Amino acid sequence: MKENVTVVILAAGLGTRMKSKKAKVLHEAGGDTLLNHIIRAALHVAAPEKIIAVIGYQAEQVRQTVRVPGIRFAEQSERKGTAHAVLCARQAVESDGGQLLVLNGDGPLLRPATLQAILDFRCGASAGGAIVTTELADPTGYGRVVRDRDGTVSAIVEQKAATPEQLKIREINTGLYRFDAGLFWQFIGEVKPNNPAGEYYLTDMVEILATNGHPVAALLIEDERELLGINTRIELALADKILRTRKAEELMLSGVTIENPETVTIDGGVEIGPDSLIEANVQLRGATRIGANCRIATGCVLRDCAIADGVTILPYVVAESSSVEKKASVGPFSRLRIGVEAGENSHIGNFVELKKTRLGSGSKASHLAYLGDSEIGTNVNIGAGTITCNYDGRRKHQTRIEDGVFVGSNSTLVAPVTLSEGAFIAAGSVITNDVERDALALGRAFQVNKQGWAKKRRETQREAEPVKS
Numbered sequence: 001m002k003e004n005v006t007v008v009i010l011a012a013g014l015g016t017r018m019k020s021k022k023a024k025v026l027h028e029a030g031g032d033t034l035l036n037h038i039i040r041a042a043l044h045v046a047a048p049e050k051i052i053a054v055i056g057y058q059a060e061q062v063r064q065t066v067r068v069p070g071i072r073f074a075e076q077s078e079r080k081g082t083a084h085a086v087l088c089a090r091q092a093v094e095s096d097g098g099q100l101l102v103l104n105g106d107g108p109l110l111r112p113a114t115l116q117a118i119l120d121f122r123c124g125a126s127a128g129g130a131i132v133t134t135e136l137a138d139p140t141g142y143g144r145v146v147r148d149r150d151g152t153v154s155a156i157v158e159q160k161a162a163t164p165e166q167l168k169i170r171e172i173n174t175g176l177y178r179f180d181a182g183l184f185w186q187f188i189g190e191v192k193p194n195n196p197a198g199e200y201y202l203t204d205m206v207e208i209l210a211t212n213g214h215p216v217a218a219l220l221i222e223d224e225r226e227l228l229g230i231n232t233r234i235e236l237a238l239a240d241k242i243l244r245t246r247k248a249e250e251l252m253l254s255g256v257t258i259e260n261p262e263t264v265t266i267d268g269g270v271e272i273g274p275d276s277l278i279e280a281n282v283q284l285r286g287a288t289r290i291g292a293n294c295r296i297a298t299g300c301v302l303r304d305c306a307i308a309d310g311v312t313i314l315p316y317v318v319a320e321s322s323s324v325e326k327k328a329s330v331g332p333f334s335r336l337r338i339g340v341e342a343g344e345n346s347h348i349g350n351f352v353e354l355k356k357t358r359l360g361s362g363s364k365a366s367h368l369a370y371l372g373d374s375e376i377g378t379n380v381n382i383g384a385g386t387i388t389c390n391y392d393g394r395r396k397h398q399t400r401i402e403d404g405v406f407v408g409s410n411s412t413l414v415a416p417v418t419l420s421e422g423a424f425i426a427a428g429s430v431i432t433n434d435v436e437r438d439a440l441a442l443g444r445a446f447q448v449n450k451q452g453w454a455k456k457r458r459e460t461q462r463e464a465e466p467v468k469s
Contacts, residue, residue, distance in 0.1 A: 004098035005046040011105030012056030012076040023058040025105040030243025031267025037108035044112035052089045081199030083191045100181040106230045123217040128209030129179035130217040134224040135170045142172035152215040156203040174227040374399040383409035390415045
């Protein structure tokens, strides 16, 4: 059925009530832009090349944030209303046949099942299409849906133009339309800017089609939250909460345990395998992938990370664009910056920071270390207080530590430097030259003990102290 459906998404507006210099559809909820959410829903009923986003304000930025290849764009350089916006997409529409869905780019909560429902909704052989409606306890500000006695829609009346009787109607227009594409393009020219704003309103198509013998039906959706359009930061926060609640429920139903799900922040693109445990106050962002039987402990923040099966991430780990292989352990209080690869059964302990570093399988840096721009082999021990000096003030340099190396505590490795297989670095060493295989490297000054020096110093300090009166 996808080949018979064209989707036009209205995404050209600024959104003045957001009080922002950023286009409204670029604001994020649930870990993605408002526009990307509606595109993902549309992909369930239409092929990417048959989805056209009508853009205007900050058009180039909007294009760059769309992640689905094949989506097409049309520009509305002058914003003259919703009907004018659809007309701007006319050249991008490949055919006059089939069904035309018109969606709002600021409706991130719309479910694919609702789009399928409106496409499946039977309206009669001569019908011009259907609209999605909902009922509000307080419909103030929304266009009212006026029905004929047989239930078909005769008109959509805006708040300012409504009569006292029409203002009592609680059923409102949500801005989601399905039109017979051939009829739509045949009659779109009859829309006129006969309103105080001087704009071309898509709502007028309902009355135009009905007048020409093609009535429009209405599909009433009970969950009004699904049809929420984002106009303010308050509504944005509400949408974010709903999307994240949906995501947590989806994961729990798939076999993931989430402790205190109301405290976690999980983006829509995150994937988690069964029997994994997500503790309270965890943030899983971007395209993070977590395998099965993992534990992500309290306070962790992971963004765009790949976590394999059986991994333990202890409390308060912060990681970005990094990967952790099977049965490894990270944390607590570790930081994995961009480009870290932790091998199978490796261990990264408390207050260890890594950046663009590969830590081989079975290797460990248990505490208080900084490892940057490093290639570390298998079964390597990195002692407490070890640092790689990878930056000379102008360029970054690499440290290579081969399999089986033991690096003693408080060692300083000045890159570029290579520690060959099986080498042993004595504690407290400053290493500036390569170390050969199986060698012991010492890079520290000789110790000198001065007998009685400390006692003499204390006595001198006492003599210098002022006399207390």
